[in-house]
Amino acid sequence: MTARLWGIVTDSFWKILAPGLVVTLPLTALSFALAMVIAVAVALIQFAQLPLLRPAARFYIWIIRGTPLLIQLFIIFYGLGQVGILLPPFTAAVAALAINEGAYCAETVRAALESVPAGQLEAGACAGLTWLQTARHIILPQAMRTAFPSLSNSLISMLKDTSLVANITVAEMFMAGQKIVSRTYEPLVIYLEVALVYLLFSTVLTKLQRAGERRLNVYDYR
Amino acid sequence: MLTVEQVEKSFRGTPVLRGVSLEVARGDVVAILGPSGAGKTTLLRCLALLERAEGGTLRLGDTLCHLPTASGREAVALRRRMGFVFQSYDLFRNKTALQNVTLGLTVARRMPRAQAEEIGLAMLDKVGLLDRRDAYPSQLSGGQQQRVAIAPQPEILYFDEPTSALDPELTGEVLGVMRRLAEEGRTMLVVTHELGFARNVANRVVFMEEGRVVEEAPAQTFFSHPREERSRAFLQQTLEEQGKES
Numbered sequence: 001m002t003a004r005l006w007g008i009v010t011d012s013f014w015k016i017l018a019p020g021l022v023v024t025l026p027l028t029a030l031s032f033a034l035a036m037v038i039a040v041a042v043a044l045i046q047f048a049q050l051p052l053l054r055p056a057a058r059f060y061i062w063i064i065r066g067t068p069l070l071i072q073l074f075i076i077f078y079g080l081g082q083v084g085i086l087l088p089p090f091t092a093a094v095a096a097l098a099i100n101e102g103a104y105c106a107e108t109v110r111a112a113l114e115s116v117p118a119g120q121l122e123a124g125a126c127a128g129l130t131w132l133q134t135a136r137h138i139i140l141p142q143a144m145r146t147a148f149p150s151l152s153n154s155l156i157s158m159l160k161d162t163s164l165v166a167n168i169t170v171a172e173m174f175m176a177g178q179k180i181v182s183r184t185y186e187p188l189v190i191y192l193e194v195a196l197v198y199l200l201f202s203t204v205l206t207k208l209q210r211a212g213e214r215r216l217n218v219y220d221y222r
Numbered sequence: 223m224l225t226v227e228q229v230e231k232s233f234r235g236t237p238v239l240r241g242v243s244l245e246v247a248r249g250d251v252v253a254i255l256g257p258s259g260a261g262k263t264t265l266l267r268c269l270a271l272l273e274r275a276e277g278g279t280l281r282l283g284d285t286l287c288h289l290p291t292a293s294g295r296e297a298v299a300l301r302r303r304m305g306f307v308f309q310s311y312d313l314f315r316n317k318t319a320l321q322n323v324t325l326g327l328t329v330a331r332r333m334p335r336a337q338a339e340e341i342g343l344a345m346l347d348k349v350g351l352l353d354r355r356d357a358y359p360s361q362l363s364g365g366q367q368q369r370v371a372i373a374p375q376p377e378i379l380y381f382d383e384p385t386s387a388l389d390p391e392l393t394g395e396v397l398g399v400m401r402r403l404a405e406e407g408r409t410m411l412v413v414t415h416e417l418g419f420a421r422n423v424a425n426r427v428v429f430m431e432e433g434r435v436v437e438e439a440p441a442q443t444f445f446s447h448p449r450e451e452r453s454r455a456f457l458q459q460t461l462e463e464q465g466k467e468s
Contacts, residue, residue, distance in 0.1 A: 120315065124314075125270075125272060125298075126270065126272075126301060128298060128326050128330035128331070129326070130330075137325065138314050
């Protein structure tokens with residue numbers, strides 16, 4: 001590697017890492033937190049078999065899973081602007097990512113809820129808990145433990161999907177990389193570098209997943 | 223204390239309960255006996271409103287409940303006054319023994335945690351499980367799990383064959399706890415196959431067959447002088463079977 005190339009690589013490392021820390025990570029955290037709220041709500045609606053809301057939940061999942069994330073981003077950022085809903089790029093990105101991931105995670109959570117034995121619901125009723133109390137204290141905690149590995153998967157996947165939001169002018173890591181490439185004409189090393197930072201982030205998340213699983217194993221009931 | 227009248231229930235057109243009535247006085251231990259398929263479990267499930275009866279009423283203390291039309295709120299209020307011990311021990315798997323007995327107090331009754339724990343520890347002590355307070359159900363034996371389920375002290379306890387899924391050596395410890403509760407004057411309604419328990423601990427016996435109460439009598443009378451032909455046949459057959467096992 002020439003000295004010039006090495007200079008570019010070391011120079012750009014911080015320029016890539018910085019937007020990763022201040023944009024990519026907060027964007028991922030915020031979107032995933034919202035996605036979780038959506039997922040749990042949508043899964044519970046189906047689990048409780050609420051008459052009108054259940055078909056609505058299925059419709060939401062059908063639409064979102066059936067269309068590409070990139071197009072959803074464009075509809076929310078560029079499309080909604082046409083009907084007067086102008087969202088700042090970061091907000092649009094959070095909304096699109098949360099709505100998209102929420103649909104996938106809702107299915108994960110629903111499957112986990114259904115895997116909790118029916119006897120647990122009855123045990124809740126017998127202890128004098130209402131349906132909601134049973135769901136909150138008994139069913140959900142057990143389901144979330146089951147869903148944890150799959151949800152971690154979704155989180156890691158979403159971290160990388162945030163690179164798509166460069167397309168709606170959010171200045172995240174990938175866009176930072178693109179800028180450096182257009183200045184230096186070194187796509188190979190720069191994009192490898194960007195990939196490396198993503199790998200770094202997901203490695204940390206993988207470690208966190210391991211630690212989380214160990215903590216959740218306190219009551220191993222198989 | 224508990225009066226049940228004319229409970230009716232069918233599954234897909236097949237009647238399972240055909241107008242069952244029974245009465246449990248305060249401090250009574252009533253054993254429900256009968257062959258498989260008599261509707262004993264369904265009866266308990268209807269009385270717990272886990273199953274929706276098609277007819278019948280339930281009076282607990284001064285609360286009257288029409289079973290087919292009871293609202294969710296009524297069901298929850300009633301269940302809070304009842305305790306349940308089922309065949310397969312359904313404890314909350316994500317809660318410790320202590321949390322299992324206090325959850326009904328802290329969540330359902332909104333009692334402060336410290337107060338609930340004090341009561342919970344006393345309950346566990348009573349069933350001899352104080353030292354297992356922080357164990358999760360998966361770390362308890364079947365007998366210990368059943369004893370945790372017995373620990374809370376509602377107005378009336380329902381048992382549905384609490385020992386039938388247990389090893390013989392664990393059966394004894396559960397029956398022992400039940401016997402102690404009976405001696406303390408707790409009100410209990412027990413579906414059981416343990417004729418010995420029914421005879422020695424219960425003070426009254428309800429014999430059911432094909433969804434009907436065939437005979438209801440003081441326990442001693444039922445075992446020494448069963449009135450109905452079918453009761454006699456059942457006793458004879460069951461005693462023979464249980465004799466063979468032991």
